[in-house]
Each structure stands twice: as C-alpha cells, then as structure tokens.
Amino acid sequence: MSVETLPILTYPDERLKTECEPVEQFDPELREFAEHLQYTADQGPSAVGIAAPQVGRMQRLCLVDATRAKRPVDNHGPLVLINPAITNWKGFAVGREGCLSIPDYTGKVIRAETIELTAQDAEGRTVTYKMKGFEARIAQHEIDHLDGILFLDRLVSRHADLRER
Amino acid sequence: MNQPWLLLTLVGADRPGIVAQVTRVLFGVGAELGETAMMRLGNQFAIMMMVRGAGTTDEVAGLLESTRADFGLKLHVDEIDAALHQHREPDVSVTVHSADRTGIVADVTAALLEAGMNILDLRSDVGGSADKPIYIMQIDGESSDGIEPIEECVARLADQGLTVRVTPLETMRG
Numbered sequence: 626m627s628v629e630t631l632p633i634l635t636y637p638d639e640r641l642k643t644e645c646e647p648v649e650q651f652d653p654e655l656r657e658f659a660e661h662l663q664y665t666a667d668q669g670p671s672a673v674g675i676a677a678p679q680v681g682r683m684q685r686l687c688l689v690d691a692t693r694a695k696r697p698v699d700n701h702g703p704l705v706l707i708n709p710a711i712t713n714w715k716g717f718a719v720g721r722e723g724c725l726s727i728p729d730y731t732g733k734v735i736r737a738e739t740i741e742l743t744a745q746d747a748e749g750r751t752v753t754y755k756m757k758g759f760e761a762r763i764a765q766h767e768i769d770h771l772d773g774i775l776f777l778d779r780l781v782s783r784h785a786d787l788r789e790r
Numbered sequence: 791m792n793q794p795w796l797l798l799t800l801v802g803a804d805r806p807g808i809v810a811q812v813t814r815v816l817f818g819v820g821a822e823l824g825e826t827a828m829m830r831l832g833n834q835f836a837i838m839m840m841v842r843g844a845g846t847t848d849e850v851a852g853l854l855e856s857t858r859a860d861f862g863l864k865l866h867v868d869e870i871d872a873a874l875h876q877h878r879e880p881d882v883s884v885t886v887h888s889a890d891r892t893g894i895v896a897d898v899t900a901a902l903l904e905a906g907m908n909i910l911d912l913r914s915d916v917g918g919s920a921d922k923p924i925y926i927m928q929i930d931g932e933s934s935d936g937i938e939p940i941e942e943c944v945a946r947l948a949d950q951g952l953t954v955r956v957t958p959l960e961t962m963r964g
Contacts, residue, residue, distance in 0.1 A: 666964075674964030695881075695960055721879070723963040729875045731961050759962060766964050784913065786885070786928060 628664040631680035636727045636775065645678050645685045645771045648707045651749035655686075659705050659747055663688055669725045671695075674763040676770030679726050685709065687767035691760035698759040709744035709768050711737075712753075719785045720762055722776045732780045736762045793842045795824060795872040796850055802863035804835035811857050812839075819844050819853060824874055835863075840872055880910050880930035882937055883957045884944070890916055890923035898927065898947060898954070905943040906935030930959070 634640055648655065658677075666675035666688060673694060676687035685708045691700035716738030723731040739757040742764060746752050756764055766776060800812065809828065816823065824840030844850050847867040858865045884907075886898055895914060902909065911930040918924035933940055937958050944954040 670963065672963050674962075676964070689964075696958060721959060721961045723879075723961050725963065729877050731877070731879055731963075759960065762962050763964055766962060784928070786883075 629661050630668050631661050631665045633665065633669070633679055633725050634681055636777070638726075640678055640681055640683065641726055641770070641775060642773045643678065643683060644773045645683045648684050648686055648745070651707075651745070651747065655707075656747045658682065659686065659688070662686075663703075666690075666725070672725055673759075674767045675725060676767045678770055678773075685771045687771060689760065689763045689767055691763055694759050699757055700760045701754055701756070704754070705747045706742070706744040706752075706764070706767070707746065707749075709742050709764070709771070711740050711742045711765070711768060713741035715739045718758075718762075719781065720759075722762070722766060724766075724776055727775065727777065730777075732776065733783060733785050734766075734776050734779045735781055735785070736765045740764060742768075793845075794869050795840045795842045796844075796847055797868045797870045797872070798839045798841050798850065798854075799837070799866040799868075800839075800858070800863050801834060801836045802861060804830055804833065805861060808835055808861050808863070809837065811861070812837075812854060815853055815857055816841060816844055816850075821850075824872070840870075840874075878910055878932065879959075879961050880932060881959050882907065882931055882933045882940060883959050884927075884929045884931070884940070885955045885957075886925075886927040886929070886947070886952055888925055888952045890918070890925040894925050894952065895927065897950065898929075898952070901943040901947055902929070902931070902940065905939040906933060907940055908932045908934060 662675055665680060666672040673691060674689045677684050687706050689706060690703040691698050692702060714737035717735050718738045719733050719735055721731050722734045740761045741755050743753045821844035822842050826839040828837040844853060847869055850867050851865060854865055909929055909931045914927040916923050917926055940956050944956050947954050
C-alpha cells in the first residue's frame, strides 16, 4: 500500500460543521484510512492530532498524539480513537489552539484539565483512557471535530489568563 | 494591484457607536478592513485599523472628517508596509505585578530583551486604589534562546521587588 496525503478541508467548508456518523465496520480499509490520515497530519505544520472529517470522511475517528508536543507531556502514545466518548471531566485550563483546517489563526480556548474517555481502537476493541493537560486538550479538540465543532466556536477573551498548560 | 494598507488610528473619549460609524463610512466607499485592535486606555477609546481601497491617507482622513468631528476624536492615517497572514505564535508568557513605581516596564522589557525574548503582545494596567496603586503587566512573546534565560532574568527581577511568573506556551494544533 502506498500511503497518500489526503486533501484537508478548510473553513468554511460545511462538512467541518457537520456531526459525524459512528464507525461500524472495523476492516482493513478502515485501518488503511487511519494510516493515510496519520500521514496527512505528519505533512502539516506540527500537528498533534487530526480528525476524519478534516479530510471529508464523515465518521467518528480521530488521531491523538501527544508524543509530538514540543515539550514532553504525559501521554498514552499515538492513539487511533474510534467512536470516542468523554465520560468524565475535571478542572479547566486556558490554552492556545490552532487547526489544520483553519490556517494562520490561533486563539485561546478553555478545556477540561483532565478527562476520561472510552473509545474503540482500529480493531474494534473497547479502550479507556484517563488523560490530562495537553493530551486531554488534543482529545477534546479532535472529538469536537466529530461533533462539527471548531475551536473558533469556543474562543475566549484574548486576555484570558487561567493557568496555561 | 491592491492599494497599500493604511493604518488608521482614532483616539478620544469613549462613546457608544464610534466603531459602527467609522466602519459604516469605510464600507460605504468599498474599503477593505484588515486586522484591527480596539482598547480602552485611561477611560479613552483607542483603535488601530488596517484599511485599504479607500484612497490615499488624505482621502481617508477626509472621508472620516465628519465622524471625527461628531465624536470629538483625534484621527491619524499612515501608509504602512503591512501584510495579512503574518501571524506569529508566542511560546512564553510573562506576568508581572507589584506596587506601582516608575520604571517597571523599562526594567522588565530590558531584562527580557537581554534574555532573548521578542515581545509579541503586551498589556499593562494600574489597579488598586489612587493612594495605593498596583501595576500589572502581561507579556506574550517568542523565546529565541529557550525559556531558561528568561527564568534566570525573572529571578533577578524578583530581587527588585517584582512578582514575576513565566509560563511556557504551546499551541495545540490538530
């Protein structure tokens, strides 16, 4: 299989504002898509995550990879999260976010400081994670994509100054 | 070819409706707005706007003359060598507070410059009360030499009675 870079949709494409459908088929095609998606994120400017709808596949699949943070942070390694659902939230923090689908703009967003989530992996097995800080921020950003929500929808004041993580 | 960007600066007593009136006039002649920033400083209204497509500096000043006079504003228009899509991302934030005294901004910014920090955004306020003012400053910037020199310079500022916090920033992009 040759790995391809998939075209990234950019704002204001309506698909970025559309809720995605659950993944039901856990087959080789799905795993191949996840590899293309990872390769696509790798070609962008220092991305730590990407979601399927950003390349026009309207299914609940996203990648989270906090190992790519510039400074080391707590992480669970590179993750493929399918049909993810956040089951618990705790605390909040302000951080700056950008998006592959929104070039040349970053802004401050409040996210839960720690989350628990359940999802399926690329084989369809149920997985659960407890994430905090930067990794939790990535997961919340990517899961928002699956619900048609962009970080632009969650911007707070430029001068918001809760402790940054 | 696009006309050059002009930087329009308006300052005066803050009253409702200034931005709406100014932008209505500019929109009426087909002007394009770029990045803008408005703030209140010392009970005064201040706004800077990138504008193009509304003519020369003198023509823009002429267009806005009646608005300027209605609101009692000071207006300044300069041609600038500016471009959009030039955003830069801060990777460090510095917060300073102390009892107010002269020289805080000069001391802090000189120390940060020496530590290799390029300031991208600075906001300072005087709070507290008239007889016991406090000074608060928030600075975002780029640390060309890493965060360690900034933390060392902050330790020296603490010796001068300033409370300073340095926070590394990382933009999450996904």
